[in-house]
Amino acid sequence: MKIKRKHSFSALLLPMYLFTILFVFLPIVYMIYISFMTRAEVWGFDTHVTLQNYMRILEPLYLDTFVRSLKLAFTTTVLVILIGYPFGYFMAKLSAKWKARMMMLMMIPFWTSSLVRLNGWVIVFQSNGVLDKILMGLGITTEPLKLLYSYPAVVFGMIYALCPFMILSVYSSVEKMDWSLLEAAVDLGANRRKAFFDITFKMTMPGLLSGVVLTFIPSMGLFFVADILGGSKVVLVGNIIQEQLTKGRNVPFAAALSVILMIMTSLIIALYRKIAGADANISGLG
């Protein structure tokens, strides 16, 4: 019986293996392959092997861009933790009815186009926009604040786009937490702060970490946030890749940049696995 079961199970793996090999592995191999090629005259690439594309990444402009993207991703992630962790934590303490309602409220924005939502922020923050009109109407300011098209505006947009992921993953881990442990600690005389850091924080670490991964990785590549809220003045790796693929018509160089980015994000995931334990998942939302 047992042996029979195992057999039927391995067939279940087939679709995943086939699909992943055909439509994920192959394209990625293709990307790596292109990254070693020479760009063609008009479009595409010629099959002359070169390391030129990788050498070019070492130019200060591109190295700085990687550093800048990492910095932005780091800033975003820290702020998202500060905002999202308490939210997820408090949310898990709501009554069952309100939990469901809050969950709904968190999910609805996901169903509205992210571009439309970013555009909504432009309506708010633009010069003489909604915020300016309110502030000037109340006499708090006398002239338009120029809030958009700056680094802080991009950070704001990133936080806005990514915070829900942090909230959901922290929420799901606080949800599963065994509250009696915390109560026991307090009963035994631990003060609340110590009880929180020793018990709650430790137990919700997996959720926090998966939230970090879900925030950090996308924030390296969200080029449209930098374009819309940063007025194209904040240049991230994603923006360079996009520019090289379109106006620059340099597919091999864009591929090389992507390979490096992929390696970087893989290292971050590996680091995460190490900290969170071998069984950890990319999105621990479940």
Add this chain to the structure above:
Amino acid sequence: MKKNSLLSTIYLWIVTIILYIPIILTVIYSFNDNKSPVYWTGFSMRWYEELAHDRSMKEALINSLILAFSSCGLSILIATSAALAMRKRESKWDKIITYLSTLPIMIPEIILGMVFLGVFSFMNLPFGMLTLIIAHTTFCIPYIFSMVKARLQGIGTQLEEAAYDLGARPFRVFWDVTLPSILPAILSGAILAFAMSFDDVVISIFVTGASTNTLAIKIYTKLKTGVTPEINALATVLLVVTIAVILLSEITKKKEE
């Protein structure tokens, strides 16, 4: 202990309101008579009228729904069966495949789109709904797979063992015991994946064909050329539909109870 203070309740509400500010403004500006969001020149329903007459928008919406449902459905099949199979024992290859399957959400979308374009044309696949579904399935799988896997780790195997011992056939066990317990994870993964598919522009724009526009592409290209009020009207309509569906399902749930 398990209760929020007033301060934390206020915090919850402030963040939620901030989350909704751009959405509320989108709704308000969908009634703006002026084409440009710079001016407010009075209340008008003209963008809704224009939307109602825009046939391409309706087609795009239908395409987006077909696409999101198909890629989610396909991902559910692939991801759930794989998660079930990997539950007992994970071989080295399983780990590698799992890692590979998460790559689509780690690589910038734009390069993925370009690479798909190259690979699909190499495979001679006709560009259109088929290529869209394949591309979207690649990035839907990780969301569903990771959730189902986490859930399976949580529930243990005792119940199923018991069912087998009582002589149930494997399919019966799956349908009556395993599936109900992982269904919430499948659904929450699918909801997220659905939203991601519905919202994707960058990959879609590369792999779509001549006669298949999706709504997200339409929104993106329209925002680029500046016709925003119609988009705002569309977003509002979709928002209303979403909320209506949620409320309806709540009501039916209550009735069932």
Add this chain to the structure above:
Amino acid sequence: MKKKMLACLLSAVTVVVALTGCGSQSKELNLYTWDGMFPQEILDGFEKETGYKINYSNFDYDEDMLAKLEETQGADYDVVIADDYILESVIAEGLATKLDTSKISTYGNINPLYQGQFYDEKDEYTIPYGAGIPLIVYDPSKVDFEITGYEDLWDERLEDSVALIGNYRVIEGIVLKTMGESFNTEDLDVISKAGEKMLALAPNIRVISDANTQDYLLNGEVSVAFMYTSQVVTALMENPDLKVVYPKEGLGFGIMAAFIPSKAPHADAAYAFLEYINQPENAAKCFEHICFFCTNKAAEDYISEDMKEAIVVPASISDGEIIQNISQEAEDLHAKNWDNFKVACE
């Protein structure tokens, strides 16, 4: 209940997957260009008159279109409209059909001013559809000196108050113009110098964006904007007090044109469409909609009076220089200059 839903969903998916891929009508026209290039009225009118169903799909950048045509070998689309320089590449790669102008009875309506251009000197492959000149527009109530040329954009008084379009060849082109050079110079030293000069412009830049550049001027985010013709026209319609500058250093000039890809699946539909949009009344409606210069001579009489000044232009306008494809080294240097410039703007 939930299980039933899941079962329904999965069976629906199977059906849908099975259905897609098959079924394409023959009376179709696959139109591929930017969004908003035709008024709904024209699209509907064409469908009604000819019975073809239009599939209007969009690209974002000319280069995306080129990539798509390369990968499909020009077999998916019937009519494509794109920018001048990319047309040169498309034609060089053999992705465009030689037009049989006898199939387009309205071909004679086209303004010859916009024909015989570098990308298609013998007019074998393309039909112009709109032209433009990027110009400087400023708000005189906020700028207390007169702007006469590109050079004035460097003025210290404009700190943090200039909006630019995001096409780097155009922007670096105007830097080259202030140095008395051509847009299309391939001299790397000159381009590097232009890059350095451009860095000095950075403190004045408030925003770089290809989309809706006129809005920044209208809402007071910036006091000067350098933008595309359609945006100039839109800005002036909203606020007639704005001042338009034809920069003294020389003008840039660009043409959009339609072509039929080499393996267009519905070439007959494509000819019918090109004929339809070049009928004078129809063309007039199109150009009033896209706000670019009218490239159809016969349509000029049908353009409404208040738009005439903006989109019907005197012949001298085509003296402007067109941006063309240049050597890869020069192109790469431009891209690099541009990234350095954007970083300096932050």
